[in-house]
Amino acid sequence: MKLLSACCAVLFLLPFQAQAWSNHSMGSSLALAPLPGMSDESIEVESLERFLTAEEQELQVLLDEQEAFARAHFDGYPERPDSLRWQPGAPDRKSAFLQALRINPEIRLAYFIQALPGVLPGQRQRLEASAVTVSRQLSMWNDWRFYGVSEGEKLSPLAITSTAADEPDYGHDINLFSDNPGKVGALYNFGPQPFGDARFEYSSQAPFHIGYYHESPLVFAAGPFLTRTYPQWRAYQYFGLARFAFEQGHPYWGYRFLGWGLHYIQDLTQPYHSTVLPGETTAGLIWTAAKALAGFPEDKQAAIERVATRHTEVEKYQLRWLRSELATGDAQRPLLMSYINQGKDAQYPAFDYRYLRDTVAYESRQQADQFDALIGKWLVEQPTPGDFSKGNQQAAPKPDAQLQQLIIELIGHFGAHTRNAVRAVSPQP
Numbered sequence: 001m002k003l004l005s006a007c008c009a010v011l012f013l014l015p016f017q018a019q020a021w022s023n024h025s026m027g028s029s030l031a032l033a034p035l036p037g038m039s040d041e042s043i044e045v046e047s048l049e050r051f052l053t054a055e056e057q058e059l060q061v062l063l064d065e066q067e068a069f070a071r072a073h074f075d076g077y078p079e080r081p082d083s084l085r086w087q088p089g090a091p092d093r094k095s096a097f098l099q100a101l102r103i104n105p106e107i108r109l110a111y112f113i114q115a116l117p118g119v120l121p122g123q124r125q126r127l128e129a130s131a132v133t134v135s136r137q138l139s140m141w142n143d144w145r146f147y148g149v150s151e152g153e154k155l156s157p158l159a160i161t162s163t164a165a166d167e168p169d170y171g172h173d174i175n176l177f178s179d180n181p182g183k184v185g186a187l188y189n190f191g192p193q194p195f196g197d198a199r200f201e202y203s204s205q206a207p208f209h210i211g212y213y214h215e216s217p218l219v220f221a222a223g224p225f226l227t228r229t230y231p232q233w234r235a236y237q238y239f240g241l242a243r244f245a246f247e248q249g250h251p252y253w254g255y256r257f258l259g260w261g262l263h264y265i266q267d268l269t270q271p272y273h274s275t276v277l278p279g280e281t282t283a284g285l286i287w288t289a290a291k292a293l294a295g296f297p298e299d300k301q302a303a304i305e306r307v308a309t310r311h312t313e314v315e316k317y318q319l320r321w322l323r324s325e326l327a328t329g330d331a332q333r334p335l336l337m338s339y340i341n342q343g344k345d346a347q348y349p350a351f352d353y354r355y356l357r358d359t360v361a362y363e364s365r366q367q368a369d370q371f372d373a374l375i376g377k378w379l380v381e382q383p384t385p386g387d388f389s390k391g392n393q394q395a396a397p398k399p400d401a402q403l404q405q406l407i408i409e410l411i412g413h414f415g416a417h418t419r420n421a422v423r424a425v426s427p428q429p
């Protein structure tokens with residue numbers, strides 16, 4: 001297995017996109033709008049400094065409890081070094097807090113909302129993407145609109161939670177490993193980056209946004225680094241902080257932390273986030289890795305490219321489809337209904353710290369091979385891109401009924417798990 005370890009490390013240098021169903025805020029606003037009380041503009045924006053100052057003693061208790069729980073319940077959990085423990089009276093509270101959580105201390109943490117279905121920006125001032133994200137590739141956010149809000153202003157739980165659900169893609173989990181650029185990687189005890197191609201800015205967040213929880217033991221034996229994924233722990237941290245903030249009377253931070261936790265649940269509803277290489281059997285995976293090791297890397301390259309292309313193309317397609325349905329103004333369209341429909345919410349087990357892993361990731365892993373195959377078939381059906389001399393309007397991709405049906409099902413899971421988390425974590429009206 002040792003040889004395979006080495007070659008699997010090469011096999012899984014997957015490029016990594018930030019997206020899982022494109023924009024978490026948009027999907028969240030659709031999924032959460034039907035819940036009671038979500039649209040009341042009743043929650044006052046509170047600064048992080050004010051929250052941390054008011055709760056600095058109690059917060060130490062909470063974060064110590066979370067650390068003890070993680071050590072006891074999360075396999076292979078990299079312990080938080082004692083030097084990062086949250087201490088009341090820290091001179092720079094914001095930085096100390098982010099380091100106690102082991103997230104990127106460079107994140108913007110702007111006060112803002114996204115313009116979304118059910119969330120109107122009003123007269124607020126538009127913010128550049130650079131005000132909300134640390135990403136250097138700002139063109140990725142050209143399609144989205146951010147608006148600044150001020151302390152004391154009132155917002156709806158829908159606006160706060162949905163906006164926050166996209167935030168973990170704005171830099172929270174970038175450069176946390178010991179071989180990444182920046183200062184904190186050396187302090188955080190996550191070790192070297194387990195997989196992902198370090199040349200891509202976003203690759204270092206991959207082990208926090210994907211969760212390989214249901215691969216065969218053979219795959220894990222061949223590539224032990226594949227066990228080093230942390231979305232379950234991140235969701236546990238943020239949902240715990242959300243409950244704490246609600247209980248202590250800080251609903252703005254309750255909903256914002258809740259949104260951060262939702263991000264990881266939603267990422268895992270995307271089969272490419274729950275599965276090492278969809279469409280590959282265990283034997284095929286190991287054989288491909290062995291061939292690459294023996295000097296024949298073609299299959300390995302092809303598998304990596306196949307997965308990256310299919311993941312990107314299906315998300316682009318899903319977003320385009322969603323936008324076209326939103327443009328009709330008809331809430332009864334099938335993809336919109338799949339976000340909103342609450343029919344299956346109650347069929348899932350109770351929400352607890354294992355829900356992301358045992359329910360969400362398991363369900364998504366079960367459909368990964370079928371999803372990958374349908375995307376492959378759909379891509380083959382597309383006409384080859386024409387020349388651009390007739391103008392640069394790219395034709396809409398031809399739909400495939402089976403693929404559309406599966407996307408509707410998977411987006412139904414996105415909606416159901418989003419609502420189940422919100423029901424479990426936020427105070428119910």
Ligand SMILES: [Zn+2]
Nearest residue numbers: 018169209267
């Ligand atoms: Zn993500």
